[in-house]
Amino acid sequence: MASEVKAIQKVDEDLPLKDQVLATLRAKIGAIEKVGKLGGAVSTTPLALTPDLDAILPDGGLARGALHEVVGPPGAQGAAAGFAAALMGLAAKDISDSGGGVVLWCRRHYDGQENGELYGPGLAAFGLGPERLLEVRAGRDHDILWALEEGLQSTALCAVLGEVSDLSFTASRRLQLAAEARGVPALVLRHNSQSHAVSAAQTRWKVTPATNVTAGYDMRWKLNLLRCRGATADSQLEDWQVEWRDGRLHDSRNRIRTAPRRFTVAAEAGQRSRYPTEPGLAV
Amino acid sequence: MAVVMASHGGIRLAAVNPAAATAGLEPGLTLAAARAVLPGLETVEADPHRDAETLSRIADWCGRYTPWTSPEPLGLSVNGAANGSGVWLDITGCAHLFDGEGALLKDLLRNIKRQGFHARVALADTPGAAWALARFGVSKKPGEPEIVTPGGHRLALKVLPVAALRLATTVVDGLDRLGLRRIGDLYDLPRAPLVARFGQDLALRLDQALGRVAEPVSPRSSITPYRVRLSFPEAIGHLDDVAAGLHRLLDRLRQRLADERLGLRRAELTLYRVDGGVARAVVGTSRPVRDVAHIARLFADRLDKLDLGFGVEVMTIAAPVVEAMDATQVNLSHDLAADEQTAQLGPLIDRLEMRLGRGSVVRLESRASHVPERAGLAVSALDNRADLRHGQDMAPALDHQTTDGRPMPAAPGGARPLRLFPQPQVIDAMAEVPDGPPVMFRWRRLLHKVIHAEGPERIAPEWWRDTAPPGEDRSHLTRDYYRIEDTDGHRFWLYREGLYDLPTMPGAVPPPPRVPRWFLHGVFA
Numbered sequence: 001m002a003s004e005v006k007a008i009q010k011v012d013e014d015l016p017l018k019d020q021v022l023a024t025l026r027a028k029i030g031a032i033e034k035v036g037k038l039g040g041a042v043s044t045t046p047l048a049l050t051p052d053l054d055a056i057l058p059d060g061g062l063a064r065g066a067l068h069e070v071v072g073p074p075g076a077q078g079a080a081a082g083f084a085a086a087l088m089g090l091a092a093k094d095i096s097d098s099g100g101g102v103v104l105w106c107r108r109h110y111d112g113q114e115n116g117e118l119y120g121p122g123l124a125a126f127g128l129g130p131e132r133l134l135e136v137r138a139g140r141d142h143d144i145l146w147a148l149e150e151g152l153q154s155t156a157l158c159a160v161l162g163e164v165s166d167l168s169f170t171a172s173r174r175l176q177l178a179a180e181a182r183g184v185p186a187l188v189l190r191h192n193s194q195s196h197a198v199s200a201a202q203t204r205w206k207v208t209p210a211t212n213v214t215a216g217y218d219m220r221w222k223l224n225l226l227r228c229r230g231a232t233a234d235s236q237l238e239d240w241q242v243e244w245r246d247g248r249l250h251d252s253r254n255r256i257r258t259a260p261r262r263f264t265v266a267a268e269a270g271q272r273s274r275y276p277t278e279p280g281l282a283v
Numbered sequence: 284m285a286v287v288m289a290s291h292g293g294i295r296l297a298a299v300n301p302a303a304a305t306a307g308l309e310p311g312l313t314l315a316a317a318r319a320v321l322p323g324l325e326t327v328e329a330d331p332h333r334d335a336e337t338l339s340r341i342a343d344w345c346g347r348y349t350p351w352t353s354p355e356p357l358g359l360s361v362n363g364a365a366n367g368s369g370v371w372l373d374i375t376g377c378a379h380l381f382d383g384e385g386a387l388l389k390d391l392l393r394n395i396k397r398q399g400f401h402a403r404v405a406l407a408d409t410p411g412a413a414w415a416l417a418r419f420g421v422s423k424k425p426g427e428p429e430i431v432t433p434g435g436h437r438l439a440l441k442v443l444p445v446a447a448l449r450l451a452t453t454v455v456d457g458l459d460r461l462g463l464r465r466i467g468d469l470y471d472l473p474r475a476p477l478v479a480r481f482g483q484d485l486a487l488r489l490d491q492a493l494g495r496v497a498e499p500v501s502p503r504s505s506i507t508p509y510r511v512r513l514s515f516p517e518a519i520g521h522l523d524d525v526a527a528g529l530h531r532l533l534d535r536l537r538q539r540l541a542d543e544r545l546g547l548r549r550a551e552l553t554l555y556r557v558d559g560g561v562a563r564a565v566v567g568t569s570r571p572v573r574d575v576a577h578i579a580r581l582f583a584d585r586l587d588k589l590d591l592g593f594g595v596e597v598m599t600i601a602a603p604v605v606e607a608m609d610a611t612q613v614n615l616s617h618d619l620a621a622d623e624q625t626a627q628l629g630p631l632i633d634r635l636e637m638r639l640g641r642g643s644v645v646r647l648e649s650r651a652s653h654v655p656e657r658a659g660l661a662v663s664a665l666d667n668r669a670d671l672r673h674g675q676d677m678a679p680a681l682d683h684q685t686t687d688g689r690p691m692p693a694a695p696g697g698a699r700p701l702r703l704f705p706q707p708q709v710i711d712a713m714a715e716v717p718d719g720p721p722v723m724f725r726w727r728r729l730l731h732k733v734i735h736a737e738g739p740e741r742i743a744p745e746w747w748r749d750t751a752p753p754g755e756d757r758s759h760l761t762r763d764y765y766r767i768e769d770t771d772g773h774r775f776w777l778y779r780e781g782l783y784d785l786p787t788m789p790g791a792v793p794p795p796p797r798v799p800r801w802f803l804h805g806v807f808a
Contacts, residue, residue: 077702077806078700078701078702078773078774078806078807078808079772079773079808081701081702081806081808082701082807082808083808085701085808086808102628112705113704113705113706115702115806116700116702116703116704116705116805116806117659117661117702117703117704117705118647118701118702119647119655119659119699119700119701119702119703119805120647120648120649120658120659120660121649121655121658121659121699122659122698122699122700122701122702122703122805122807122808123647123701124649124699125698125699125808126808129649130646130647130648130649131646133646133647134628134632134644134645134646134664135644135645135646135647135661136635136639136643136644136645137639137642137643137644137645138639138643139639143638143639146638147635147639150631150634150635151631151635154627154628154630154631155627156626156627156628156630156631157631208772209771209772209773209774210772211734211768211770211771211772219807219808244808
């Protein structure tokens, strides 16, 4: 056995230059041919979140070709949407090195009146600028799920997200299969719904806002991994605090919490539009 | 049987069927008189509106022979409804598709008879001559189409009664009294006395029939030069077959468009059914396309909603809106994947809009404005010229790079909320000091206790945009924004409307104290 391996290695070393050139060319052509099928830029490596989270997740990161659910308790709409936007931003950023990474965000028409419209300048903080994000406004959950599937069939997108009130097992299975086939993440954002319903999703995250945020603009959330296929059992008991800073997620479990303060005093009149970046610097 | 219509002087016959006609009844007779002749006469109330509808449906159906069809305006049948209303067909350049004019007309007659209509068909060089021949022509056999050889209409019209010239009854009666009963009698008469006596109309109609004056027929639907047609030897009733036919048609259309370097923005599919019905489907695209698979896919959703009836005989596809579309050079650089992706985005947007409605796919554009609701703007993803359309009304779109290539600085004041309410939500807020941040507020019946607040960020209205007269107090439009965190950790964007302490001139009467109003404008991530 060992001698065989040695022999193969020897052959490898002895490969003439011509064969090596041919091998590289074949690899290149293979990469080009994959373009039509997988949209080219889609990589199979999982999305890296934070070191702590990646250690728990079975793939060493958030699997790309899979369905992920993000649920928020009633009221915490901003936090769950923020975490979902962060995941989308990560998915779009990974692609954008090699070109345009566009993501699809599907909502209902009336969500805008009820929970606020998606706001471009706010989304830009997650790397989802106008050229990266397409918003779809549909009438019903049914249409949103259809739009998600349609988006997953297209080679133009690198992630899709749908805000739905409910997700049946069949619907989740369809999305999971479609995401697997294309190799891009599908996210479902649910508010005010049961977080224990069965679904075919790879992971289910419960997101609540982390309290006692220090000054500054870090967006910080408390995460519970409610479900994760292929993870060890104890991972689901843990909860993490993560924050979005400088265009990526960071662990913030060990961060010292500052004592709660009522508010910072207004800045100098001439600098009213600028906030102090550090809590201690407030005048 | 007769169709009756109430008119002045009682109920009169509007139209009669052949049996009634042989009994001596004719339109215009009062019902009482008709009953006296034929006591067992069955009558039906006339319904001009539905007649017109049926006529335009027939005109639609005739679109299988030529795109240029037009139902005759009802006002034209001046000689009474007995002559019936008709449909114009301009078959210039279409006859060869049916093996000649005779075969086309025979096919038309056979098909329209199958639908239960009695029709007379005539073909001539001018619409006027065709009109006359269809109604007054004496063909060898009943049910045979009248065809006038090119240039032969003068001869053909000669023997027809003057009523065939589409003249008012009074004119016809007047001519009759003069002994002018045939059109041929009018050919050699001097014009001036005729016009003086019977009006311009007579001369015009005569000239129109003889082709001395052009008489344009305006088509029912706009005519597009990009139209392909497929007829089946036997009616097809399966959606799969229709889809297959669609592919063949689109392929032919694509070749034509490609030859002229055009792409279509709209495509109309028309199915002509065996039973005379017409089913249509229209799709639009975001940019010029001629990709068969993409257009077929847009139609796929529409096809199952189409009523195929007992089968489809003919289908056509027209591209009423086309735009220039050059062949694209495939980029040989490493950015192949990116190109591919951008190319796929258009079709995706088309499909989404097709099903979810226009304007359902939007891009969130950024604008250079301090006012939050102006800074973010949703524009239709289909409309790549939104900026131009709104003109100077809108702030310029923010480029994400400055002119020297550096990324744009972040929004003034730092973070902006993830979600913004289109209408700021009124809240009850309580503040410790009048111009300080709130300590608690009630929104949607829930009490939120504020544990952390940052601000204010003062945003004044854009005076250069405001239309209020100069000098008017607009301080109440100024907003003081606060970032708020409540005890549960939810983060909100609140603002207080108006300035608290207005500087008053010494000696002036201080304005009455205003009750500040608080609003919730956004939710942070």
